[in-house]
Amino acid sequence: xxxxxxxxxxxxxxxxxxxxxxxxxxxxxxxxxxxxxxxxxxxxxxxxxxxxxxxxxxxxxxxxxxxxxxxxxxxxxxxxxxxxxxxxxxxxxxxxxxxxxxxxxxxxxxxxxxxxxxxxxxxxxxxxxxxxxxxxxxxxxxxxxxxxxxxxxxxxxxxxxxxxxxxxxxxxxxxxxxxxxxxxxxxxxxxxxxxxxxxxxxxxxxxxxxxxxxxxxxxxxxxxxxxxxxxxxxxxxxxxxxxxxxxxxxxxxxxxxxxxxxxxxxxxxxxxxxxxxxxxxxxxxxxxxxxxxxxxxxxxxxxxxxxxxxxxxxxxxxxxxxxxxxxxxxxxxxxxxxxxxxxxxxxxxxxxxxxxxxxxxxxxxxxxxxxxxxxxxxxxxxxxxxxxxxxxx
Ligand code: F0G
Numbered sequence: 470x471x472x473x474x475x476x477x478x479x480x481x482x483x484x485x486x487x488x489x490x491x492x493x494x495x496x497x498x499x500x501x502x503x504x505x506x507x508x509x510x511x512x513x514x515x516x517x518x519x520x521x522x523x524x525x526x527x528x529x530x531x532x533x534x535x536x537x538x539x540x541x542x543x544x545x546x547x548x549x550x551x552x553x554x555x556x557x558x559x560x561x562x563x564x565x566x567x568x569x570x571x572x573x574x575x576x577x578x579x580x581x582x583x584x585x586x587x588x589x590x591x592x593x594x595x596x597x598x599x600x601x602x603x604x605x606x607x608x609x610x611x612x613x614x615x616x617x618x619x620x621x622x623x624x625x626x627x628x629x630x631x632x633x634x635x636x637x638x639x640x641x642x643x644x645x646x647x648x649x650x651x652x653x654x655x656x657x658x659x660x661x662x663x664x665x666x667x668x669x670x671x672x673x674x675x676x677x678x679x680x681x682x683x684x685x686x687x688x689x690x691x692x693x694x695x696x697x698x699x700x701x702x703x704x705x706x707x708x709x710x711x712x713x714x715x716x717x718x719x720x721x722x723x724x725x726x727x728x729x730x731x732x733x734x735x736x737x738x739x740x741x742x743x744x745x746x747x748x749x750x751x752x753x754x755x756x757x758x759x760x761x762x763x764x765x766x767x768x769x770x771x772x773x774x775x776x777x778x779x780x781x782x783x784x785x786x787x788x789x790x791x792x793x794x795x796x797x798x799x800x801x802x803x804x805x806x807x808x809x810x811x812x813x814x815x816x817x818x819x820x821x822x823x824x825x826x827x828x829x830x831x832x833x834x835x836x837x838x839x840x841x842x843x844x845x846x847x848x849x850x851x852x853x854x855x856x857x858x859x860x861x862x
Pocket of ligand 1: 565567589591592593594662691692693694695696754755800830
C-alpha cells in the first residue's frame with residue numbers, strides 16, 4: 470500500500486521501507502518524512518481538475534489506499550483584500566484542517582488492519598480522529614489536557630464515541646502518554662502529527678492554494694506542535710520538484726506569547742526551540758510547550774526564508790473579532806495568523822505581497838473564547854418591535 474514511498478529520517482538522513490507502523494526513525498529516533506521513490510506518473514493540474522475538489526483529488530501524491538473520506542479539503546479561499554486571502558479550514562467535516570491528515574492516516578490504518586487509534590490533543594485532533602475512526606469502524610482513545618479543551622471539540626469527541634482520558638498538565642504530557650502506550654505491541658495506532666502520514670494529507674492545503682491563485686508570496690499560519698507548517702511547506706516543495714509550480718512562498722509561523730518555544734528561539738537566532746513546561750494562552754489549540762515537529766518546522770523556516778512572530782492573547786482576541794466582523798468565524802488559534810499578519814505587515818510583509826492566511830479551525834469550536842454582550846431584552850412582541858425600531862432608526 471506504500472510501495473511508492475520511502476521514509477527518510479530528517480535527523481540522520483537514513484531511508485527505510487515505508488510501513489504504517491514506522492513512526493520515528495528506527496536508527497536514531499528522529500522524525501520521518503515520506504518521499505517518493507520515483508516521480509509519480511502523469512500528474513498535472515488538468516488531471517487533478519477533472520476530479521472533485523478536495524484531498525483525494527491529489528491521489529497520485531498520497532498513499533494508494535481505499536479512502537475513508539467525508540469530502541475533506543476543497544475549503545474556501547476567501548479574499549479579504551487586494552492581496553490577502555484566508556483559507557477557511559473551518560469548512561472541513563469536523564471544522565478544522567486536521568481532517569485533511571486524518572482522512573489519509575485513518576485510511577492507511579484501516580488498510581493495515583488497525584482496530585484502535587489514539588491521540589493526544591488540544592481538541593481538534595481528537596474531534597477529527599474520533600469522527601474518522603468511527604467512520605472506519607475503529608475504536609478511538611483520546612488523551613486530553615484536563616480543563617483546557619474547548620467545549621465544541623470535547624463535544625465532538627464525545628459524540629463520535631471516543632474514550633476520553635484526561636491528564637494533569639499541558640498537551641505535551643498527554644503526548645508523552647500516547648508515545649508510551651502506542652505501537653505495534655499494544656495495537657494502538659498513534660494519530661498525532663508525529664505520524665508522517667497525517668502530514669501527507671495536510672500538505673494538500675498547499676496544492677489547493679497553488680491551484681486556485683498560484684503561489685503566494687507568504688503563507689501565514691498558527692504554530693502549535695509544528696506539524697502543519699511542516700506539511701504545507703512539504704506540499705509546496707514537492708509541487709516544485711514535480712514541476713507543478715516554479716517558485717516557492719515564504720512561511721510565516723505565529724505563536725501565542727505564552728506558548729512560543731519556536732518563535733522565541735527563532736527571534737534569538739537559535740536553531741533549536743526554547744521549550745516551556747507551562748504553556749498558557751487563550752488559544753488553547755496551540756497551548757503547547759514542547760512541539761515535537763520542531764526540526765521540520767525549523768527546516769521549513771530556513772528553506773523558505775521564513776519568519777516567526779509572537780502575538781499576545783489580546784492581539785489574538787482583537788484579530789478574532791476583526792475577522793468576525795468580516796464574516797469569517799474562526800477559533801482563537803486561527804485568529805493568531807491574522808494577528809501575526811497585522812504585526813508583520815509593513816515591517817516584513819510588503820503591502821504588494823500576496824498573502825494567504827490559514828484559518829485552521831471554526832469559531833464554533835470554542836464558543837467560550839469571546840464575550841457575549843447583554844442582549845436587548847423585551848417581554849412582549851410589542852416591546853421587541855418598539856425596541857428594534859428604536860435601535861435601527
Ligand atoms: N490551529 C488549530 C485550530 C489547531 O487545532 C492546531 C493544533 C494548530 C493550529 C497548530 O497546528 O500543531 O500542526 O502546529 N492542534 C492540535 C490538536 C495540537 O491536538 O488539535 P500544529
